[in-house]
Amino acid sequence: QMVEVLETNPVVEVTEEASLGPEISLEKPPEVNSELVAQSKEFKEQARDDFGIDWQKYIQDHETSEYRISSGGYSQDEETGFDKFVSKKSNLQDHLMVQLHESNLNTTETKIGEYLIGLLDRNGYLRITLDEISDLLKVDSQVVAKVVNVIQTMTPAGVGAYNLRGCLLLQASDEGYNNDVVTKVIEKHLGNLANNKLAIISKEEGFELEDVQAAADIIRQFNPKPGASFPTANDNIFVLPDVFVEKIDDEYVVTVNQKDLPRLRINNLYRETIKNKDASNKATYNYIREKLEAAKSFLRYVDKRQSTILNVTKAIVSVQRDFFEFGIFHLKPLTLQDVATMAGVHESTVSRATSGKYAQTPRGLFELKFFFSGGAQTQTGEDISTQVLKKRILDIVKLENPLNPLSDSEIAAQLIAAGVKIARRTIAKYRIELNIPNSSRRKHT
Structure with missing residues (x-):
């Protein structure tokens, strides 16, 4: 939007150095017929517009100051060294090529791999069959299948699949979900899953409904478009932090990165034109x-955006x-x-403000959305991370009686008794993520 404003509004301009001298206008005012010139007192009073804004005063307020975001930041003299640039993910093809050349494929197989990677669509899918590839390259389909399998083991998980089902199965395998519930739902019941017909899945497969629900929760976290999270080849491969988080004394101080924000000001030609009314029409x-x-x-919009x-x-x-203190x-x-x-x-404002924005912190560079996560609370209101909850569930299962293993409800009851607010459904979800079978399958006879 800033580029559009600079292209369409000649009054706004970017100044790179304060010492450049008189500004050169980007555009001159339109030529007008001299008959339209008005020098009357009534015309001069138009310096105050219909909204009560005194433009002359507004210009004077900006005469000697460039527009800078008012929220503070690094000084003008501070340099932005190369270490301030943080590499983003390369585009999908480059990312996969690196992994391909680190594999144990021979020269011919590597060439096939390069060709296949070039065929992947924007979402990371291979929209061509093995036989078609074999015919195109004049190689045995088993060789092609071997290379495809190698690509399908690469990151991001799910890349190189022929369809959605294959993509989800690859991600399930990568996450270690090799149990029959998750894989069976993906293989046979994507339609029922999409329509939330979990009871049908439970009945047809003989699974407990709570396990189907937990499997559904896991599958819905997978990425159906693993390649879409990568920039295209034309995208900038470096990002600069939008905000800095620094520890000063015992406090964490946040500042907006203004070093790379263009400094905007009113063009000198138009400033003088408004001030010298007698020379205007x-x-x-x-x-x-x-x-x-x-x-x-526009300047108010930029200020508000940075303030947000x-x-x-x-x-x-x-x-x-x-x-930031402990990790x-x-x-x-x-x-x-x-x-x-x-x-x-x-x-929605928070969503927009954090989308694609990065913070440079004492612990490294993080996308702002990284800091949004799930979890639970104790009955006194203390927050507990997901990782800690999983460890506590694992510890409870390790100590259970193998002849009479605990149900999800009983595990939840133990945590609730210990002061943790948690639902049975959450226990089931975390249990499956930990690859812990349900109580009936854990029972030792």
Whole structure:
């Protein structure tokens, strides 16, 4: 949007250095007939527009100052070294090529792999059959199948599949979900899963409904388009942090990265045109006034946007302080609504403000959405991370009587008795993620 404004509004311009001298206008005001020139007192009074904005005062306020975001940041003299750039994921093809050349394939198989990777669509699917590839390359289909299998073991999990079912099965295998519930639902019941007909799956396969529900929860977390998360070949492969989180004394301080934000100001030519009314004509004056109003709205928009990012990040940091102090196992549950309430904005605003935004922190560079996670609470309101919950479930199962293993409800009851608020359905979900069979299959006779 900034590029569009700079191209269409000659009043706004970017200044790279304050010492460049008089600005060169991007565009001159339109030529007007001299008969339209008005020098009357009434015309001069139009310096104050219909909205009560004194444009002359507005210009004066900006005469000696460039527009900078008011929320603070690094000084102008500070350099942005190469270490400030953090490499993003390469495009999908490059990412897979690196893995291909690190594999144990021979020269011919590697060439086949390069060809296959080039055939993958934007989502990471191989939309061509083995026989078609074999015919095109004039090689045995078994050789092609071997190379395809190698590609399907690469990251991101699910890449190189022929269809959605294959993509989900690859991800299930990669996550270690080799139990019969998850794989069977993917293989035979994607339609029922899509329509949430879990009872039908339970009845037809003889699975307990709670296990089907847990398997469904797991499958819905998989990515049906594993390649789509990668930038295209034309995307910038480097990102700069949008905000900085620094520990100063005993506090974490958040600042917006302004080093790479263009500094905007009102063009000198238009500033002088508005100030020197006697040298203007009405049409020119109205043209510039309209552009000034648009410029002011845009500058306010930029200021508000940066202010929102700042406030949202401050809210995140205040909740996740233990993460910055002690590490990943202290990441607390946090939702968009939680941050929206703290920042005083709508949930959708938080979603937009954190989408694709990065924070440089003492623990490294993180996308802001990284800090949103699930979990549970104790009865006193203390947050517990998902990782800690899984460990506690695993410990309970290890100590159970193998002749009379605990059901999910009984595990939940033990955690509730220990002060943890958790539902049986959540226990089932975490149990399957830990590859722990249900109680009937854990029973030793």
